[in-house]
Amino acid sequence: MKNYVIIGGSSGIGRALVETLATAGHQVVATYNKTEVSDMMANVEYHHLDVMEEDVNLDFLPDQIDGIAYCPGSINLKPFHRIKPAAFTQDFELQVGGAIKTIQAALKNLKKAEHPSIVLFSTVAVQAGFNFHSQVSTSKGAIEGLTRALAAEFAPTIRVNCIAPSLTDTPLADKLLNSPEKMEANAQRHPLRRVGTATDIANMAAFLLSEKSSFISGQVLPVDGGMSNLKV
Numbered sequence: 001m002k003n004y005v006i007i008g009g010s011s012g013i014g015r016a017l018v019e020t021l022a023t024a025g026h027q028v029v030a031t032y033n034k035t036e037v038s039d040m041m042a043n044v045e046y047h048h049l050d051v052m053e054e055d056v057n058l059d060f061l062p063d064q065i066d067g068i069a070y071c072p073g074s075i076n077l078k079p080f081h082r083i084k085p086a087a088f089t090q091d092f093e094l095q096v097g098g099a100i101k102t103i104q105a106a107l108k109n110l111k112k113a114e115h116p117s118i119v120l121f122s123t124v125a126v127q128a129g130f131n132f133h134s135q136v137s138t139s140k141g142a143i144e145g146l147t148r149a150l151a152a153e154f155a156p157t158i159r160v161n162c163i164a165p166s167l168t169d170t171p172l173a174d175k176l177l178n179s180p181e182k183m184e185a186n187a188q189r190h191p192l193r194r195v196g197t198a199t200d201i202a203n204m205a206a207f208l209l210s211e212k213s214s215f216i217s218g219q220v221l222p223v224d225g226g227m228s229n230l231k232v
Helices: 012-023 085-110 134-154 171-177 180-188 198-209
Strands: 003-007 027-032 044-048 067-070 117-121 159-165 220-223
Touching: 003 012, 003 085, 012 027, 012 198, 067 085, 067 198, 085 117, 085 134, 117 134, 117 198, 134 159, 134 220, 159 198, 171 180, 198 220
Parallel strands: 003 027, 003 067, 027 044, 067 117, 117 159, 159 220
Antiparallel strands: none
């Protein structure tokens, strides 16, 4: 049994990851900002956390944690000329600044574990390049750089990896998938001809947090139905 921390664990991929880890028998500490969770399992506890605050306090963490995943994100797709610079800054603070603050706050707890692991999240759009993705790709591109830098700095003690999903069927993507027509159109963009689920991504995250991935670090791993590499 391990102690895992899921930042942003109340919906979408974060919620699926909490359920995956808890079902496997691990102790899970998860955070929420706006979406409270009432139907939690016995080995899961939730705490409120606003990662946009200047000082992130994680005093609710167990003394030793075996892994942490940072799941908060946003999807704001607009033409570049319509995005105000402040929007880039706000997005960066959520997706990169929040990750930095929570990892720094949890670092001493991670170092007490035997095989600790950190999992971050990017997007297929960083490497593939998509229209109207400049805002999210800017922040997630920084996450990929942070992943590699921290993996080098923390080796050999703490492994750090990143998952780069394609559009995933979560509440965050609802406006892009909220009709059968939109769902089918996005499914056809994937070589596997379906849209990924939160569980698809959570399964990879759980693997990267576990010792089953003990020889993997500094990687950005696409979980995208083949979108990033296949043309069919």
